[in-house]
Amino acid sequence: MWGGSISTMLGEEHPTIRAINPRTWIHETDYPDRAFRPSLRAYTRQREELLGILERLPPEGWSRDATFTGAGKPVERTVLSQAQRIAVHERAHLKQVAAIADAMRS
Numbered sequence: 001m002w003g004g005s006i007s008t009m010l011g012e013e014h015p016t017i018r019a020i021n022p023r024t025w026i027h028e029t030d031y032p033d034r035a036f037r038p039s040l041r042a043y044t045r046q047r048e049e050l051l052g053i054l055e056r057l058p059p060e061g062w063s064r065d066a067t068f069t070g071a072g073k074p075v076e077r078t079v080l081s082q083a084q085r086i087a088v089h090e091r092a093h094l095k096q097v098a099a100i101a102d103a104m105r106s
Contacts, residue, residue, distance in 0.1 A: 002086050003050040009066045009079050010053070019071040054083060 005017050026032060031039070062080040077085070 003046055006079055006082055009064050014065055016067045019068045
């Protein structure tokens with residue numbers, strides 16, 4: 001969900017991006033009702049595309065920025081800070097998936 005903001009930051013000059021709370025987004029979509037495997041494939045494809053963009057990004061691309069609104073006071077973020085935010089957020093999910101996989105193996 002947050003990966004699209006990086007594409008916007010790279011494609012526009014200092015855009016204003018409305019922040020989306022992941023929990024709000026889930027409740028406003030049919031995401032919980034979707035089948036797991038197609039959702040995982042879509043997620044994997046999106047992450048591969050994002051990583052491909054970031055791997056080819058020249059040094060100056062990491063400093064492109066945007067203003068994020070909609071979650072309190074507007075916040076300035078760079079591509080680097082947004083990529084770090086995504087990585088930290090997803091690290092917690094990786095631990096959750098590992099715990100579920102371990103429980104299923106037991």
